[in-house]
Amino acid sequence: MKIANSTAIMWSVAAATLPALAAATYLYGWGVCQQLFITVSAATLCELICLRWQGKPLAAAADGSAVVAACILTIALPPYVPWGVAAAAAIFAIGLAKHCYGGLGNNPFNPAMAGYALAFISFPEYFNAWTADATSHPTPLALARLGDPLAATTWLLALPALAAAAGGGVLLLLRLADWRLPLAFCLGAVATSMALALDWQTLIQGGLVFAAFFVITDPVTAATSRGGRWCYAALVGALAIWLRQHGSHSDSIAFAILIGNVLAPLCDLAVKQWRR
Amino acid sequence: MSAFIAVVITAALADNIVLGKMLGLCPFISLSRRLDIALGVGVATTAVLTVACALAWCLEGLLPEAFAPLRPLIFIAVVACAVQATTMLMQLTLPLIHRMLGVFLPLIATNCAILGIMLLSLQQENASFTQVVAHGLGGGLGFMLAIVAFALIRLRISEAQVPPTFRGAPLAVINAGWMALAFSGLAGAF
Amino acid sequence: MLPNLNIDDLPLPTTLAVPLAADAQLQVQRGETLPAGAVLATGSHSADCIAPRAGTVSDFRRQPLANGNDALCVILQDLDDTPTPLLLPPLSATTLPQLLKRAGIVGLGGGAFPAWRKWRQQLRYFIANGLETETAAYNDAALIAAAGDNLIARVRTVAQTFAATPLLALPEGVTRVPRANDDPMLRYLPAHYSLGNERILVQHLCQLDIPAMAVAADYGVVCFNIATVLAMAAAIDERMPLSDRVITVHDVDGGIHLLRVPLGTLLAEVRHYLKQNATALIGGADEQQIAGDDAVITAATTVIHWQADAPPRAAQACIRCGACEPVCPAALAPQELYWLAQDSRLPEMQAQRLTACLECRRCDEVCPSNIGLTALFIQHKKQLAANAAEAQLIHRRQQRFDHHEQRLAQPVARFSAQALKQRVAAMTKQVSKKQ
Numbered sequence: 001m002k003i004a005n006s007t008a009i010m011w012s013v014a015a016a017t018l019p020a021l022a023a024a025t026y027l028y029g030w031g032v033c034q035q036l037f038i039t040v041s042a043a044t045l046c047e048l049i050c051l052r053w054q055g056k057p058l059a060a061a062a063d064g065s066a067v068v069a070a071c072i073l074t075i076a077l078p079p080y081v082p083w084g085v086a087a088a089a090a091i092f093a094i095g096l097a098k099h100c101y102g103g104l105g106n107n108p109f110n111p112a113m114a115g116y117a118l119a120f121i122s123f124p125e126y127f128n129a130w131t132a133d134a135t136s137h138p139t140p141l142a143l144a145r146l147g148d149p150l151a152a153t154t155w156l157l158a159l160p161a162l163a164a165a166a167g168g169g170v171l172l173l174l175r176l177a178d179w180r181l182p183l184a185f186c187l188g189a190v191a192t193s194m195a196l197a198l199d200w201q202t203l204i205q206g207g208l209v210f211a212a213f214f215v216i217t218d219p220v221t222a223a224t225s226r227g228g229r230w231c232y233a234a235l236v237g238a239l240a241i242w243l244r245q246h247g248s249h250s251d252s253i254a255f256a257i258l259i260g261n262v263l264a265p266l267c268d269l270a271v272k273q274w275r276r
Numbered sequence: 277m278s279a280f281i282a283v284v285i286t287a288a289l290a291d292n293i294v295l296g297k298m299l300g301l302c303p304f305i306s307l308s309r310r311l312d313i314a315l316g317v318g319v320a321t322t323a324v325l326t327v328a329c330a331l332a333w334c335l336e337g338l339l340p341e342a343f344a345p346l347r348p349l350i351f352i353a354v355v356a357c358a359v360q361a362t363t364m365l366m367q368l369t370l371p372l373i374h375r376m377l378g379v380f381l382p383l384i385a386t387n388c389a390i391l392g393i394m395l396l397s398l399q400q401e402n403a404s405f406t407q408v409v410a411h412g413l414g415g416g417l418g419f420m421l422a423i424v425a426f427a428l429i430r431l432r433i434s435e436a437q438v439p440p441t442f443r444g445a446p447l448a449v450i451n452a453g454w455m456a457l458a459f460s461g462l463a464g465a466f
Numbered sequence: 467m468l469p470n471l472n473i474d475d476l477p478l479p480t481t482l483a484v485p486l487a488a489d490a491q492l493q494v495q496r497g498e499t500l501p502a503g504a505v506l507a508t509g510s511h512s513a514d515c516i517a518p519r520a521g522t523v524s525d526f527r528r529q530p531l532a533n534g535n536d537a538l539c540v541i542l543q544d545l546d547d548t549p550t551p552l553l554l555p556p557l558s559a560t561t562l563p564q565l566l567k568r569a570g571i572v573g574l575g576g577g578a579f580p581a582w583r584k585w586r587q588q589l590r591y592f593i594a595n596g597l598e599t600e601t602a603a604y605n606d607a608a609l610i611a612a613a614g615d616n617l618i619a620r621v622r623t624v625a626q627t628f629a630a631t632p633l634l635a636l637p638e639g640v641t642r643v644p645r646a647n648d649d650p651m652l653r654y655l656p657a658h659y660s661l662g663n664e665r666i667l668v669q670h671l672c673q674l675d676i677p678a679m680a681v682a683a684d685y686g687v688v689c690f691n692i693a694t695v696l697a698m699a700a701a702i703d704e705r706m707p708l709s710d711r712v713i714t715v716h717d718v719d720g721g722i723h724l725l726r727v728p729l730g731t732l733l734a735e736v737r738h739y740l741k742q743n744a745t746a747l748i749g750g751a752d753e754q755q756i757a758g759d760d761a762v763i764t765a766a767t768t769v770i771h772w773q774a775d776a777p778p779r780a781a782q783a784c785i786r787c788g789a790c791e792p793v794c795p796a797a798l799a800p801q802e803l804y805w806l807a808q809d810s811r812l813p814e815m816q817a818q819r820l821t822a823c824l825e826c827r828r829c830d831e832v833c834p835s836n837i838g839l840t841a842l843f844i845q846h847k848k849q850l851a852a853n854a855a856e857a858q859l860i861h862r863r864q865q866r867f868d869h870h871e872q873r874l875a876q877p878v879a880r881f882s883a884q885a886l887k888q889r890v891a892a893m894t895k896q897v898s899k900k901q
Contacts (some may be wrong), residue, residue, distance in 0.1 A: 005782070005785070005834045005835065006782045006785050006787075006834045007782070008834075008837040009785070009787070011833055038474065053439075054395050055619045058785075060782075062304050062781060063783070090599060096450065097454065099439070100438075100439070100442050100447060100450055101433060101438060101447065102436040102437040102438045102439060103434055103437070103443075103783060104782075104783040104785065105436075105783035105784045105785050106432075106433075106435075106436030106437060106438070107327050107434070107788065107834075108432055108451070108454075109458075112332065114454060114457070117457050117458070118457060118462070121457060121460065150889060151383065178787075178788065218787065219785050220785050220786050221785040222786070224786055224799075224802065225799070226788075226791075229609070241460070243461055243465055245356045246464075246465045246466070247461060247462070247463075247465045248463050248464035248465065249460075249461055250338065255458060255461020255462070256461065257356075257462070258454070258457065258458030258460060258461065259458045259459065259462065261458065262425050262429070262455050262458050262459075263425055265425070265428035265429060265430055265431070265432060266424065269428060432805070434809050435805040435806065435808040435809040436808070437808070
């Protein structure tokens with residue numbers, strides 16, 4: 001029995017990010033919507049140009065994969081980065097991480113996370129200075145780092161996580177994503193934070209829940225075999241927590257995902273050899 | 277022992293010789309087209325590097341101060357000796373593995389990653405013997421991890437409909453860039 | 467949900483085109499008038515081609531077959547509906563294959579394998595397969611419903627002549643045999659379409675793994691589609707040859723008809739009878755085999771779809787979702803095979819057991835990107851087979867060349883009558899040993 005076609009899957013994922021986007025808008029203001037507009041237009045434009053350049057039908061852009069990448073990118077980027085940075089991240093994601101490899105299905109790295117990480121490395125000043133813009137709200141994560149008791153209110157912390165979980169839960173219920181990936185990711189993250197004796201609040205901070213539902217579930221860049229997927233997602237979950245504690249970058253999830261992407265085929269191979 | 281393991285992990289992951297230090301790119305790009313070859317090169321490099329680092333540490337103590345500028349030159353000779361020694365040792369004790377890796381062993385003598393790791397590991401202040409050996413072992417394992425992961429991704433790429441402009445070396449280099457970006461997240465993490 | 471399972475008889479057609487097997491030798495001449503069941507052609511490997519109805523041989527010509535390919539056909543006209551029992555020697559264990567061959571019985575599940583060639587001296591199990599072998603086919607369910615109380619007795623009769631323990635595999639819940647639910651031969655299985663496959667069925671019922679290239683009969687298990695079993699029962703009990711088969715026809719409006727048609731009926735007859743004007747697709751729900759009006763319905767034809775012309779859905783990029791993996795009845799990894807096929811890595815595809823693919827199209831059904839995986843696999847299986855054949859050919863040539871070289875290298879023996887006599891004696895001995 002067919003569940004859905006690829007186009008429907010992609011657009012459903014894009015729709016499922018809406019609660020998380022709404023929560024971000026509530027917390028950080030309308031800048032999130034501006035940013036969404038910028039990333040979606042840049043990603044779509046880049047997608048069309050790349051398709052045209054490869055001589056593929058432009059209708060292939062309707063599969064929604066560029067929009068999904070743009071939505072994930074919008075959530076990942078700090079609000080109120082200059083529009084050029086957001087657009088550059090989207091273009092890195094679609095052009096360099098996806099179409100260089102031949103487009104949807106061929107890319108070994110998650111486009112949104114690759115675009116984010118490249119923008120992060122290229123323009124670190126906008127990513128590390130969370131309170132640079134006086135008009136923007138300081139992010140809860142930044143405040144929590146600074147030890148601001150006000151921001152540590154559970155409600156504010158939990159809101160993005162709850163919104164992401166609501167959208168992601170629907171995806172899992174509709175079987176548009178493999179449930180093994182979020183589960184293994186969470187297991188890996190929880191186990192690591194327990195091993196490091198971290199506060200449970202770290203688990204809902206900084207997009208970890210969003211990543212568990214929307215980034216790790218990208219089937220293209222995940223391991224392909226079932227055993228490989230368990231291994232891959234647990235590794236990424238563990239790395240995300242470990243790097244957050246010990247890493248030198250202020251963001252960990254994108255790099256954890258990218259490292260997971262590098263090691264995903266190795267996970268598949270290792271599981272296959274293990275079974276033999 | 278835990279210090280030894282910590283050095284190995286740091287050298288393998290956080291300071292990955294290929295993806296962090298951008299050394300040894302020629303074998304990384306040219307020998308990663310096939311998985312078995314990549315694995316062979318990785319194992320051989322690890323073996324040689326461990327031996328070479330141990331030899332280099334011994335030599336470092338014996339070397340007079342005046343010879344310091346000649347260190348790279350001397351170390352190349354040490355690597356060549358280590359390669360030869362490893363080859364002979366392997367031939368005697370593990371003939372099967374020698375048959376598999378024999379082709380790659382001479383290539384390692386000119387791998388800049390080896391020289392790089394030796395020089396870097398001896399740069400540390402008062403480096404102990406175990407530290408240097410751990411550094412060599414970790415560097416080798418890191419090289420193996422990088423080249424095997426790269427070989428697997430290149431297998432994936434070979435199945436993809438890559439645009440003609442990027443086919444072959446261009447995409448390999450772009451891909452190495454993405455991998456380096458990913459591994460930059462590990463810097464200082466261990 | 468089962469459709470109405472009443473089987474309609476197609477009215478007597480004006481023409482029948484009976485396809486000949488590749489190895490068959492013609493036994494009739496143009497203009498000859500034949501009774502029903504007369505042998506038209508016979509071959510050493512195939513079942514006999516028999517006249518499904520009494521009639522006159524008007525022509526021999528190549529006709530397209532409904533399931534693809536084309537074959538030389540005997541064209542029968544001036545048909546007559548009177549059945550004629552065959553004249554055959556009394557049945558014994560050793561004459562059974564002859565009877566089955568003479569009655570023209572081939573597998574009706576879609577393979578059309580000659581039934582007599584599955585006979586072996588010592589068999590353990592005789593499996594009557596009541597599970598459909600094609601998606602969207604209801605032939606077996608209809609025949610089981612029509613046979614009613616006789617079903618068990620008929621299966622037992624045939625199994626006894628094969629001297630094997632009968633097992634009757636039926637789909638769970640869908641078909642119940644009245645008043646015989648507890649017969650020891652009955653096995654109810656989940657109605658997975660893949661279970662209609664012989665190898666998987668044998669594995670389920672007898673816990674016996676048959677290698678991919680082997681025949682189940684060599685392992686003491688013989689497996690027939692229920693339609694074939696009923697045809698064999700008719701041949702054994704009533705000396706009736708195989709002259710008709712039941713097909714499932716899906717019309718344009720989604721209606722399902724079960725028709726009993728004489729073998730060799732042209733597709734046009736069915737079209738006229740059901741008043742369809744659309745493209746005919748032959749085979750299971752996802753088969754893309756398009757057949758014209760002059761296509762011949764053979765023993766291998768199971769399902770016909772009349773389909774209003776719809777554009778095929780375009781394939782999208784594979785998103786590696788892995789939906790194809792859990793549905794594969796042969797436990798393959800279709801997605802990995804797909805990517806290997808993109809790079810034509812045949813040895814690795816072989817290592818992933820590509821040859822075990824049943825071509826069941828379940829992966830095509832679930833693929834969200836509408837990728838024609840099965841077509842891709844069939845193409846690469848053909849390539850693999852071609853490569854293997856070529857390798858064998860090269861090997862044989864090499865051997866022949868080596869032998870030739872060896873012979874040339876040998877010193878030329880002087881002719882001697884004594885030596886010649888000895889060699890002839892040795893060769894005769896070898897030949898007689900082989901026989």
